[in-house]
Amino acid sequence: MFFYKTLINWYLKKNRDLPWRKTKSPYEIWLSEIMLQQTRVAQGLPYFLKFTEAFPTVFDLANAEESEVLKLWQGLGYYSRARNLHFTAKYVANELNGVFPNSYKGLLKLKGVGDYTASAIASICFDEPAAVVDGNVYRVLSRFYGIDTPINSTEGIKQFKELAQSIIQEEEPGRYNQAIMDFGALHCKPKSPLCNECPLASNCVALEQEKVSELPVKIKKIKVKKRYFNYVVVITEDETTLFSERKGKGIWQGLYQFPLIETTESISANELVKQEEFVSLIPNDAAISLFNKDEIIHKLSHQHLVTKFWVVRVSQIKGDAIKWSEIEQFPTSVLISNFLKDYTNTNSQNLYI
DNA sequence: AAAACGGGGGT
DNA sequence: ACCCCAGTTTT
Incomplete structure (x- = not known):
């Protein structure tokens, strides 16, 4: 009492x-x-x-x-x-x-x-x-x-x-x-x-x-995994892009994202274009550049996401495209939200191959 | 019983 | 780096 x-x-x-x-x-x-x-x-x-x-x-x-x-x-x-x-x-x-x-x-x-x-x-x-x-x-x-x-x-x-x-x-x-x-x-x-x-x-x-x-006593047991994310930011001449819902289990279910190619380690542009998912997505006339010079390490409780944003300019697009101007209507992760902010504030000249 | 699930702030 | 935060659900 x-x-x-x-x-x-x-x-x-x-x-x-x-x-x-x-x-x-x-x-x-x-x-x-x-x-x-x-x-x-x-x-x-x-x-x-x-x-x-x-x-x-x-x-x-x-x-x-x-x-x-x-x-x-x-x-x-x-x-x-x-x-x-x-x-x-x-x-x-x-x-x-x-x-x-x-x-x-x-x-x-x-x-x-x-x-x-x-x-x-x-x-x-x-x-x-x-x-x-x-x-x-x-x-x-x-x-x-x-x-x-x-x-x-x-x-x-x-x-x-x-x-x-x-x-x-x-x-x-x-x-x-x-x-x-x-x-x-x-x-x-x-x-x-x-x-x-x-x-x-x-x-x-x-x-x-x-x-x-x-006090209090707590058993600690979290082990952090590293994952390697390559987001493919496709941009067409008429300013459309690919942005779709993340399905299935795992992080960010229901949120939207660019096409994601996950690899077991960090990769270069040359290795990127060899990925099956990339080939099936992108036509041959694509101009590829790396947006972030340094890898972005997005830290979550259980995993560190080592991330590269690849900007790919193409004439046309295969899948269902959305207008770039409408991208902010979609719910997305802080990782992608931050990219969109940076991308908007950056001149396209500052891209790295 | 343990793992998965975000992001930010404090030390 | 590591811990913690007005925890719950899934595996």
Whole structure:
């Protein structure tokens, strides 16, 4: 109870003024929670404003084209969130008359809504005492209670959820959930937490045992792969190009891109023109130049994409072309978005063979 | 149980 | 470089 009350009191003084805290509307809370999954508040905030303006209600979102949703989501990452968001909006609008489920259990069934998000919406919108466990909660609980079970182990996930659930009260569960998350984000930070002015210091096990910097424990296991991307930027005399949707599994599903030739290592122009995919795409009269002198290393969590943009000028095109002037309407990755920006600002003289 | 899934910011 | 972020889904 000390823990619970202290966090709520801290929150009443120090909470962040955020737009989704002005409402209990499940639509807006849901929208904000999906956007903030694995995403910093500062990064998600402008997207929340864009989305609520473009889609004031769940019906507006449901009636949008998926590509329109992805375009607004562009740059936020984890694009399956946007596709699931749209799917769930259509489900709620069409099957549930626009009314979101009003319980943790019901919310959990929605696509893109897991344990954290169901708890957040249920507690904030419906005052259900369902405890959220996000990265902040893991950190605050592991330190305050001195728990060194790895937070990303099966056992740790179960243990911390049970502990969090045992703490939450019937009284103001939504406010408490937001309090412990804000406290983790602003006060009990990963590096340099403010222990010398902490309202929980008197009972914090990690502080007492000088283990603050060691907690929480996390098993690290990500291994980064290198991949070699060659984007073929075909440009015809009448300013059209090839730009199509990325199908199948893997990164950037549903986003648009130039024809992509992936190789096992970095290649030259001479090697590029020998690639089967290139031959089938490009006529013999093509003029090929390399746009970026240095390889672009686009860094994702699990892979580094070593990328070359090949500008290929041709008289005519084989596949389905789009007008270059309309390319910005399509949702695309930050990697390609950055290229388009650079390309527009660069004279074609600066190309490298 | 582990891997995949983005991008940005802090140290 | 490495870690972390209002996690969820797929393999």
